[in-house]
Amino acid sequence: MTTDEKVTLREEKETLLLTVYGKAEESRMPDSLLRDRFAAEAIRRVDYDFSKLKVRRDDMISLAIRAHILDGWTREFIARHPDATVLHLGCGLDSRVFRVDPPASVRWFDVDYPEVIALRRRLYPERPGYTLLGTSLTDPQWLDAVPSDRPAMIVAEGVLPYLREDEVPRLFDRLTSHFPAGEFGFDCYSRLGVRLLRRHQSIKATGASVHWALDDPHELEARIPKLVFLAEVKSHDPAQLARMSRGMRLINRVFMAIPALRKVGRMVRYKFG
Numbered sequence: 001m002t003t004d005e006k007v008t009l010r011e012e013k014e015t016l017l018l019t020v021y022g023k024a025e026e027s028r029m030p031d032s033l034l035r036d037r038f039a040a041e042a043i044r045r046v047d048y049d050f051s052k053l054k055v056r057r058d059d060m061i062s063l064a065i066r067a068h069i070l071d072g073w074t075r076e077f078i079a080r081h082p083d084a085t086v087l088h089l090g091c092g093l094d095s096r097v098f099r100v101d102p103p104a105s106v107r108w109f110d111v112d113y114p115e116v117i118a119l120r121r122r123l124y125p126e127r128p129g130y131t132l133l134g135t136s137l138t139d140p141q142w143l144d145a146v147p148s149d150r151p152a153m154i155v156a157e158g159v160l161p162y163l164r165e166d167e168v169p170r171l172f173d174r175l176t177s178h179f180p181a182g183e184f185g186f187d188c189y190s191r192l193g194v195r196l197l198r199r200h201q202s203i204k205a206t207g208a209s210v211h212w213a214l215d216d217p218h219e220l221e222a223r224i225p226k227l228v229f230l231a232e233v234k235s236h237d238p239a240q241l242a243r244m245s246r247g248m249r250l251i252n253r254v255f256m257a258i259p260a261l262r263k264v265g266r267m268v269r270y271k272f273g
Helices: 011-027 037-044 057-080 096-100 114-123 167-178 191-198 201-206 218-223 246-257
Strands: 085-089 107-112 130-134 152-156 182-189 227-233 265-272
Touching: 011 037, 011 057, 011 114, 011 201, 057 085, 057 096, 057 152, 057 182, 057 265, 085 096, 107 114, 114 130, 167 182, 167 218, 182 191, 191 201, 218 227
Parallel strands: 085 107, 085 152, 107 130, 152 182
Antiparallel strands: 182 265, 227 265
16 A cells, blocks of 8 residues: 555654554564554555654564553453443554454544544544544543443553643543443553653654653542552563563563562553442
8 A cells, every 4th residue: 555644743642653653563573462454554654754763673562562451451341341432542543443343332432633533534444333533632522522321441542641740630530420430441650650751762752741650550549539440560471571672571570670660661450430
């Protein structure tokens, strides 16, 4: 397929190219975990110099692991609630709806900035029960377009750290008040993790700013009383870690041995209602 989509996104919006490229490249590996043919097809149509993002093989595998965990949590929720609403916050160019492939009984909403949603419309096909919403997550009005009569699985991947410290609790408060019940699944970083993330070569290449941090998952329970912490994932699956470079495996061992480093970056899951 020919390249036909010129992309001029900047800063936080540009980071979506980092994640979709990493997943697409991981999907081309013989031992791919994600096998995301939709992402691979999308980046073939994007006119952009991905080399500037300096995405390494280890980064690609890490991105695939993160996505795979969130995909799994989403599938589990849908299995228990086949008429659920799925809300994918800051969807970027992620093809989760196609990877998970929910039944037509599920209402799925992908939410991101209007220019990102416009690009998605040009790169990905439509499907039954699938709605795209072009808006800033911090705009309190966009939830009016989402029916509130079903339990909701709310997924956020690679987006919450870019919000301001006070914006994330306000967003979660609106979401838990809107739906009768549901779950959240997302990635987060400790305050040390945010400082390290700001130094990551791929983030620096976009000029994006990183803000929101979560040192203790129970912090959110204190801020949002409806939230109940369920689980967290701090380390990579050994089989996936084995795919990474020797240097990355050594770094992982060091991080897992030191409590402050163990919580630098992790996946967390909550329920409400």
